[in-house]
């Protein structure tokens with residue numbers, strides 16, 4: 001295994017203009033015939049080197065000449081053909097085994113259906129090909145299979161032929177007129193229920209919309225369909241981007257490594273991001289479905305019409321598409337609450353990634369296994385970088401930049417620089433310094449100092465920028481950082497908003513005519529993905545919590561206050577919390593604002609967020625601190641929380657959106673009240689009366705986290721009810737994994753043996769193993785090291801079954817330096833054990849070497 005470098009990029013020696021594929025589907029021996037028109041690019045007589053893995057080569061023909069084994073070199077990773085001609089037709093027949101493909105890359109079986117996943121480099125598991133995004137071909141695909149078992153045979157583009165064949169087989173042939181890289185190829189064959197609808201685009205194209213789901217799930221596809229139509233309309237309104245084929249298909253499958261895949265005209269989705277009804281899905285599920293459906297749809301322009309030149313440019317399509325889906329979600333739901341969710345993910349996960357051994361710029365420079373770079377950094381920080389461009393240029397300038405980007409690059413495979421240049425040129429903004437965001441890793445932090453001169457009435461704000469290493473060195477140069485602020489006049493409460501552009505190591509700004517020192521709402525809307533070191537008093541934070549114009553800043557001030565006290569609890573033994581905290585949060589509870597927002601204000605910072613803030617934290621001290629703070633607030637505000645809970649329960653006649661916010665607030669109150677003695681009845685009552693999955697899960701979760709006496713009984717009732725609904729059983733496994741009980745390891749062992757546990761299903765594996773690791777810090781980090789050992793054992797199993805899933809689960813272990821020395825040593829022990837495995841996958845090897853070397 002050798003790494004590849006961005007700096008080594010070279011144009012492909014050959015290109016492929018058309019590829020005509022024929023699949024004769026079979027569980028263990030699918031035959032793939034590929035006929036390609038190949039053309040040399042540039043001069044010289046380089047051999048044709050095709051990528052290919054896990055393939056059985058049956059035959060190769062160049063034009064009409066059948067090659068013999070002496071005519072080419074075959075290896076585990078590809079096929080080298082020393083051809084002389086500059087233009088020829090290449091015919092390759094391979095055989096593959098979808099049934100045994102547990103890595104779920106290439107062509108595999110998901111339950112009874114065949115389905116494919118080619119991004120990043122999965123197409124090479126289907127046939128020998130130039131598996132790189134800058135080779136774009138027109139695909140025609142013919143799929144042949146048994147008609148009874150596989151009535152639907154799908155691929156990209158438009159259906160051009162179909163018919164009956166001998167032995168009960170049939171075929172369908174598809175043609176995609178848009179040249180595309182092979183990572184966007186897709187094939188699905190199966191027996192589904194089909195939800196059909198249509199949409200007329202702004203260009204008057206009538207598009208057939210089809211969602212394929214497992215039999216019996218038709219009603220659960222309605223929300224996905226509505227979301228798709230909203231996304232189509234939003235992209236027309238916001239960026240004048242309309243859909244370009246006559247059909248748009250989505251297939252939901254149960255076995256899928258990630259959320260979904262944007263294959264041209266044929267998205268393949270993890271069923272988790274399609275299926276929902278109020279009985280079986282939570283409000284968060286609904287929100288996520290809308291977001292992922294939109295994300296994949298938006299890729300049709302940002303990803304498919306304009307794609308990446310090479311995989312180092314992944315953020316070109318992912319950062320931009322995440323930004324687009326975040327904007328969409330903000331418009332469809334509460335903007336502020338959506339933004340808060342984005343920031344929570346950054347702070348609790350992306351910051352840690354950016355400080356750990358796998359830290360990389362949003363445009364990585366060195367990659368061994370591309371699948372390891374579908375990261376929070378490329379996606380979420382990548383989106384923040386696009387958002388900063390949006391902030392600097394304004395919505396209008398940004399829209400102009402998008403228009404120029406498509407004007408210049410439609411149908412091409414391009415780079416992140418191409419995108420930024422289009423933005424700069426269209427708006428007349430200099431973004432040269434800004435481009436450093438693409439090549440620097442690590443979370444920058446800003447130090448903020450303020451001074452006020454009552455003589456001159458001048459308020460002065462000084463900001464300096466730093467990186468993890470400390471000062472700005474040659475390689476870590478100053479970034480161009482948009483800082484949105486509001487200065488709030490302490491007396492009148494009137495605010496003045498400003499966009500500051502920090503470009504130097506340190507800069508100051510002066511503001512005149514202040515009678516008294518104003519309070520600053522810093523980094524409105526989280527205008528840059530940075531940490532902020534700004535000493536504001538509790539009083540100032542309280543002002544911000546109630547008076548800042550920007551909702552994000554109101555929320556953030558509260559989080560800062562809570563973090564401050566969590567730090568004290570962790571670092572100062574015996575620390576006692578001040579009663580003033582209750583007073584402040586009582587005001588929050590009493591305020592008349594959006595209940596969904598109030599719920600966010602009442603939610604404590606996540607474990608991962610605080611881990612990131614305290615050097616080498618003792619994780620159990622943090623678990624205790626979080627419990628102490630929660631109990632303190634619950635005790636101090638018991639009456640008010642109970643009243644609020646009751647009030648929310650009694651509210652009827654709410655709009656759909658209002659009901660969601662109301663549930664969020666109610667269940668936040670519940671999570672506080674459930675820590676107090678005697679919560680059992682309340683939790684049981686909510687469980688008994690719950691009319692939807694959001695309320696049910698909130699109750700069960702309270703039962704698990706507080707280890708209530710009825711937990712086992714409640715969970716078996718839930719299991720009996722939902723036994724046959726796979727996505728709900730994932731939730732059941734997740735709640736079990738979060739149980740706060742000393743016998744958790746015996747329980748985990750039993751859950752691994754549960755008849756419905758299946759480690760080959762990524763959703764199920766994550767629901768149990770991933771949930772334990774992220775939602776049960778008390779036992780994951782227990783000082784015997786048993787939690788780490790449990791995780792390492794499962795990673796070891798997954799290494800052979802599904803390297804991508806294994807590689808994602810290893811994250812908390814490679815970030816071992818975040819914790820105290822005892823944990824570091826215990827985690828290292830497990831990491832070394834994994835490194836010694838005989839058949840280590842490239843995915844894990846890359847991460848382990850980055851960590852241990």
Ligand code: B3K
Nearest residue numbers: 119120258260261371374
């Ligand atoms: N582009 C896919 C992700 C592919 C992941 C490959 N390991 C989904 C998305 O980001 O839309």
Ligand code: ZN
Nearest residue numbers: 295299318321
């Ligand atoms: Zn994406």
